Amino acid sequence: MLLALTRDVSPAISRCELTHLAREPIDLGAARAQHDDYVRCLGELGCTIERLVAEPELPDSVFIEDTAVVLDEVAVMTRPGAESRRPETAAVASALARYRSLREIESPGTLDGGDVLHAGRVVIVGRSSRTNDAGIAQLRDIVESLGYTLRVAEVGGCLHLKSAVTPVANDVLLVNRDWISMSALGGFDTIDVAPGEAFAANALRVGGSLIYPAAFPRTRERLERRGLDVRTVDASELAKAEGGVTCCGLIFETRTIEA
Numbered sequence: 001m002l003l004a005l006t007r008d009v010s011p012a013i014s015r016c017e018l019t020h021l022a023r024e025p026i027d028l029g030a031a032r033a034q035h036d037d038y039v040r041c042l043g044e045l046g047c048t049i050e051r052l053v054a055e056p057e058l059p060d061s062v063f064i065e066d067t068a069v070v071l072d073e074v075a076v077m078t079r080p081g082a083e084s085r086r087p088e089t090a091a092v093a094s095a096l097a098r099y100r101s102l103r104e105i106e107s108p109g110t111l112d113g114g115d116v117l118h119a120g121r122v123v124i125v126g127r128s129s130r131t132n133d134a135g136i137a138q139l140r141d142i143v144e145s146l147g148y149t150l151r152v153a154e155v156g157g158c159l160h161l162k163s164a165v166t167p168v169a170n171d172v173l174l175v176n177r178d179w180i181s182m183s184a185l186g187g188f189d190t191i192d193v194a195p196g197e198a199f200a201a202n203a204l205r206v207g208g209s210l211i212y213p214a215a216f217p218r219t220r221e222r223l224e225r226r227g228l229d230v231r232t233v234d235a236s237e238l239a240k241a242e243g244g245v246t247c248c249g250l251i252f253e254t255r256t257i258e259a
C-alpha cells in the first residue's frame, strides 16, 4: 500500500521560519483549503492518507518532509537545522514506527528531509543552511550500510536541495542549475526549469504522476512535452512560508513492523 503521511496546517503558520523570502501575511483558511486539495490529489493518485493533527505551537509542522527520510529499509528521523522545528519529529516518529525501524540523526548533526532525495540506489544530500557536515556523515553511515551510494551537492540561493532538484521519472531530475552543484547529478537525465520560474524545480512524484504547483506553467509544459502526467495544485499560500509540494508529504510503500 502506498501511504502518504501528512500533517495539517498549524494555526501558527504565520510565525514560520523564513530564509529567502520576506514575510507576507498567510491566510490560514486559504492555506488549509489548498492543503486539503493537495491531500485529495494524493488520494486520487492512489495514496492511502494518514493525516497528523495540526500542532498549535509548531508553525512549520505542515512541512512534514523535513522530519524524516523514509527509505525501503528504514526511516531516518532528522534533527532539523532550525531549532524551532526540532519538536516536530516526535509525532512523526510515532507514526512511522509502525512501518519502518527508525534511525536518528544526533547532535551535533543537523539534517532536513528537504535536503535529501533518493532515486533508485542513489541518495543525494544537499549541504545547506539547514544540513551540516555532521548530519551528512551520519546519513552516509546509515545509507551506505544499506547499500546505497551517497552523493553530496552544494546548495546555494535556495532553502533546500529539493528546492533546486527533484526526481520526475526514473533517472530524470527536474533542476534549477543556478542553485546546485551539477557535478552531483552525473548519470541522470535533467530537465531545466523554464527561464523566469526559479522556484519550479520542486515536483512531487507519486506513482507514475507528478503533483506540481500551478504557478509554473512554462516548466509544466516542458514536463508534459516529455510525456509526464502532471497534476497541478494551487500551492501559493504555503509558498509564502517557503514550502513546496514535496514538503507536505512523506510518501512510501508500507511494511508493517512486527510488535
Ligand code: CIR
Pocket (backbone or CB within 6 Å): 016, 017, 018, 019, 060, 063, 065, 066, 082, 085, 113, 114, 115, 159, 160, 162, 163, 241, 242, 243, 244, 246, 247
Ligand atoms: C522552513 O523554513 O523550515 C519552512 N518555513 C519551510 C520548509 C519547507 N520545506 C521543504 O522545502 N522541505
